[in-house]
Amino acid sequence: MEGESEHNEQRAMKIGQVARELNISVETIRMYETAGLILPEKTGSGQRLFDVNDVFWLNCIRRLIKEQGMNLEGIRRLLALMPCWNIKPCTAKDQQICPAVLKAEQPCWAMKEQLPPICKTANCRECAVYQSASKCTNLKTLLYGIRKRAMALTF
Numbered sequence: 001m002e003g004e005s006e007h008n009e010q011r012a013m014k015i016g017q018v019a020r021e022l023n024i025s026v027e028t029i030r031m032y033e034t035a036g037l038i039l040p041e042k043t044g045s046g047q048r049l050f051d052v053n054d055v056f057w058l059n060c061i062r063r064l065i066k067e068q069g070m071n072l073e074g075i076r077r078l079l080a081l082m083p084c085w086n087i088k089p090c091t092a093k094d095q096q097i098c099p100a101v102l103k104a105e106q107p108c109w110a111m112k113e114q115l116p117p118i119c120k121t122a123n124c125r126e127c128a129v130y131q132s133a134s135k136c137t138n139l140k141t142l143l144y145g146i147r148k149r150a151m152a153l154t155f
C-alpha cells in the first residue's frame, strides 16, 4: 500500500541519523552489524535503514557494554543462547542436526546459510526469534538466569 510504505519510509532512519541520535559513530553501528548483533533492513541499493526498535536495541547494546561491562563477543554468545527452537516450529529431528541448536557461538540469524530451509529463506527481521532476542529485558533475564545458575554451582 502506498500510504503504508510512505509511513514506513518516514519512520525509517539512515545510519548517520541513528549514529547522531545515539551519539555513537557510524563505524560502531557497522561493527555491531558485522558482529551479528543487529540486522538493519537493507534497501535494494544496500542502504541500511533502522526503525525505532533498532534504535532501542542499539541503545541496549551500548548499555550492556557500558553498564554491564560486556563486550561484543559476550553479547553475541548471549544472543546465541536464545532458544530459537522453542519459538520456531522445529521438529526434534531438525534440532538434532541444526547448528543453531548445537553451537552457541553466534545467534541463529548470523549463521543463516548453514540452517535448514525454514530459516535459510526467512526474513529474520520479521522472525519472532530475532524480535524477541533483540530486546534488552529478554537479554537481561537470560543473563541474570545464567549468572544465578553459575552462582548456584559455585556454592
Ligand code: SF4
Binding pocket: 084, 088, 108, 109, 110, 112, 115, 118, 119, 120, 122, 123, 124, 125, 127, 128, 129, 130
Ligand atoms: S528465521 Fe532467522 S531469526 Fe528466525 S530462527 Fe531462523 S535464523 Fe533465527
